[in-house]
């Protein structure tokens with residue numbers, strides 16, 4: 001049986017990340033970057049698509065597992081009839097080549113441990129040649145080479161298309177297995193000391209977590225979310241991926257399977273807010289600089305997402321040889337939403353640049369030039385229809401949230417000019433634009449009969465993004481239209497507080513809101529937004545109660561996917577997802593830190 005999504009833990013080295021199941025199997029790893037081809041893709045198929053399992057011979061899931069406190073170093077322990085053994089997994093901070101370090105330690109008795117390695121380059125499709133060299137194993141195919149070594153050396157053998165090792169460990173015995181990737185045309189990289197890399201990983205993560213300025217309730221859960229956001233950050237450029245995976249389904253067996261290993265402006269700007277609120281100025285500045293580089297150029301060419309280094313082409317392709325997570329096909333790489341128009345992005349970018357100014361991040365000379373150019377461009381396009389923040393694949397509409405975010409752009413630009421009169425810009429014009437957008441949204445995006453804002457102009461559909469109206473300051477929380485909208489969403493889109501983005505009840509693709517067949521789970525960030533809105537509208541007790549339930553959804557190691565199926569009680573969608581963790585941090589701050597971060 002395939003592990004559930006919540007059965008996975010994440011390890012990473014700030015350039016890529018791996019998913020380790022509770023059976024001790026690394027089922028997902030892309031090398032050398034988050035968006036490179038996977039060499040372990042069992043997550044989206046089966047073991048034949050690549051994985052690396054280390055566990056006691058014959059054992060299934062581990063007895064317990066946990067990250068070492070405030071780090072991304074994972075300990076999994078098995079208690080067996082023979083004894084107890086621990087496997088510690090980590091990816092050390094990248095020096096030259098990516099490494100996966102797996103440390104086996106006997107805790108009790110005498111346990112026979114088995115390592116099963118199936119390397120499959122190019123998303124599970126290429127079986128490399130395996131040979132021995134200097135007592136190590138090396139796998140080569142095309143551009144990729146991977147070395148496997150152990151310390152002390154253990155006997156390995158190949159059988160079928162897998163490489164095995166089997167060795168006994170007694171209390172105090174330690175065996176380190178290290179897998180190292182490098183471009184196949186280059187010489188073998190230097191060998192690292194696995195125990196030294198464990199020590200420095202623990203130190204690095206603990207000193208990073210120690211910088212967190214949040215000290216309220218659920219601190220460990222908040223710090224775990226921040227560690228996860230940090231692990232989703234591509235250190236060389238500061239870009240932040242939306243999640244570590246592609247194609248984990250929003251509906252088991254369905255087609256809503258997307259590649260999230262790219263940098264969305266929307267998801268990343270929200271991440272920037274969370275990091276800044278918790279004292280992580282350096283990361284926020286690195287991302288802000290990534291943003292300035294990525295979006296430089298004609299504002300008309302602004303994209304909704306970019307590659308890790310700001311690349312613009314992210315074409316969507318299907319990988320037909322992968323069966324998909326529990327049969328959820330197609331498996332996609334790249335994301336065609338890159339070509340969409342999503343007007344909210346202007347609001348998010350201008351808002352985050354304004355936030356970075358207010359938070360005292362050192363400004364860059366061209367920052368304001370870019371903001372005002374984006375503002376001028378938005379003035380010419382805000383009346384257009386778009387695909388909206390949910391990236392619908394159906395027809396374009398006048399999404400109310402997109403217009404609200406256009407208002408946010410104008411509002412933040414006006415406020416920046418008011419605070420810094422030395423900057424130049426069309427203050428009167430932008431004030432007038434802000435008024436005009438506000439008026440239009442209240443006229444055309446509001447259903448007076450039902451006392452709620454609606455998903456798009458003239459529609460009767462609701463949309464969870466409208467919960468952000470009081471958070472971004474479009475209307476005060478006590479405005480009856482806000483209260484009515486929160487009530488309507490709570491009544492119609494939420495199942496016990498678990499909020500759907502919009503209604504997607506198995507309509508055929510042609511009549512569905514997003515142009516896709518099938519349904520999906522509750523969108524976790526929207527559920528946190530409901531808690532924020534309840535709190536803002538004075539229902540703090542309900543907000544705290546909902547937050548507690550949402551925090552209860554994190555898996556045994558504190559991670560959240562994009563969505564949750566409240567009926568099946570399973571996490572759904574890409575994993576772990578930045579959006580969900582940003583939601584958790586934002587709501588914790590809003591409820592317990594006197595901070596209204598959204």
Ligand SMILES: OC[C@H]1O[C@H](O[C@H]2O[C@H](CO)[C@@H](O)[C@H](O)[C@H]2O)[C@H](O)[C@@H](O)[C@@H]1O
Nearest residue numbers: 242258264266267335337389390391392
């Ligand atoms: O549901 C359809 C769309 O789903 C994905 O978009 C979602 O994820 C993005 C990244 O986290 C997020 O920014 C967006 O708001 C979400 O709707 C997918 O990337 C799209 O291609 C797809 O159309």
